[in-house]
């Protein structure tokens with residue numbers, strides 16, 4: 001059966017004429033693509049970026065803008081936080097696995113301060129202010145925040161807590177529309193343009209062009225016409241994740257069926273499939289980021305319980321960790337149990353996600369009554385609240401390690417928010433690459449002429465996630481891809 005959209009490589013013998021040529025050809029003008037473009041141009045290459053939509057940006061321009069950086073960046077230092085590459089690595093190895101790529105994480109941590117300086121030198125602004133409230137993002141324009149649960153159990157005992165979510169400064173921020181990610185992309189695209197990087201929009205890459213086992217170009221569709229684009233030294237794949245490819249999600253990350261989040265429809269796995277078609281290896285295809293639609297200011301002040309009325313995560317941690325614990329290990333069943341005073345206090349606090357402050361579904365005078373109204377097995381929620389309250393009275397949570405500042409006994413009246421099936425996410429697995437962003441063949445050898453970065457690759461996250469690691473490894477390994485592709 002003929003493939004509807006051919007994905008198999010095209011042999012260079014079949015190319016009648018080249019429609020475009022450059023030294024380095026980059027597929028995708030998001031964070032990985034723009035970073036590759038800048039470094040390839042600085043290395044002296046003639047660079048052409050092919051972008052499927054009618055403009056630059058990708059998911060990156062819609063993003064909240066966290067970039068995971070540390071090891072003692074000037075911003076961390078200015079705000080009084082101590083960090084080192086070793087400390088950063090200890091956290092990342094513990095939080096982003098199981099199976100995190102130690103070579104990549106070591107490399108990423110060792111290069112993080114330099115990467116921060118590179119971003120600043122290319123015009124990305126970071127404001128010297130720290131936001132310390134529980135939250136998905138800062139509601140303001142602060143430059144630094146905890147974004148992976150570094151300061152919460154269990155990681156606060158593995159490594160010295162240091163905030164590493166660096167956010168580009170932005171006025172008039174609109175979550176999910178135009179946030180810090182826009183202020184990351186805009187200066188980088190301007191830098192690329194100043195360096196003479198060319199772009200072609202409305203170009204949808206389809207398959208690779210090969211000369212034997214060497215990648216020498218790429219085929220792209222432009223308003224229905226197939227064009228052949230020659231890459232004299234290298235092709236960089238940077239078209240994003242496979243969160244919107246139903247078949248791939250079904251095959252590799254079924255926990256996300258029907259729940260793509262924090263990604264864009266263009267993330268259809270095309271880079272992964274094109275490279276697979278010439279023998280590329282894959283890694284951690286089951287790993288997913290999981291967002292949870294709860295307001296962290298409320299969650300920290302209550303307790304989250306599953307369908308058995310049991311707590312399963314410390315509520316003051318990174319909300320993405322709460323999302324993973326809820327979806328992956330608790331059947332996507334979550335209820336937030338909170339008393340009236342705590343609910344009112346949480347609703348009055350700062351938040352970047354006030355739209356996640358839902359009305360309680362059940363309200364009762366006693367926990368026994370609440371448990372019965374919620375349909376939980378008799379005695380379960382009562383036992384949970386009894387144990388929680390006993391220790392919270394002493395400012396402790398020996399069960400899950402919630403910090404003392406959030407440990408307060410749950411009183412009356414008591415309510416529960418129905419947070420079942422409140423998750424969505426994006427895929428983290430993809431092409432297996434080296435620290436120089438070479439795409440590896442299943443044999444373990446790099447595929448000549450082929451490089452990749454961003455969410456079409458497996459980056460620093462193999463299972464767990466911290467906000468900022470996608471824009472972080474996308475920009476970090478995007479740069480490497482540009483340097484490597486320019487060398488050929």
Ligand SMILES: Cc1cc2nc3c(=O)[nH]c(=O)nc-3n(C[C@H](O)[C@H](O)[C@H](O)COP(=O)(O)OP(=O)(O)OC[C@H]3O[C@@H](n4cnc5c(N)ncnc54)[C@H](O)[C@@H]3O)c2cc1C
Pocket residue numbers: 027028029030031032033050051052053056057058059060061062063064065066067068175176177181203204205206238239240241261262263264266267268270453454455456467468469470471472474
């Ligand atoms: C609302 C929101 C908030 C987020 N917040 C954060 C955050 O704070 N921190 C963080 O680290 N991450 C965040 N993310 C995730 C992050 O934006 C992405 O994971 C990241 O942008 C991936 O980088 P990339 O370069 O691989 O993909 P992108 O930045 O999406 O770039 C890929 C580009 O390739 C193009 N493309 C796709 N297919 C083709 C094709 N066939 N031919 C040519 N071009 C193609 C796309 O149109 C796109 O422009 C957020 C995402 C969203 C949507």
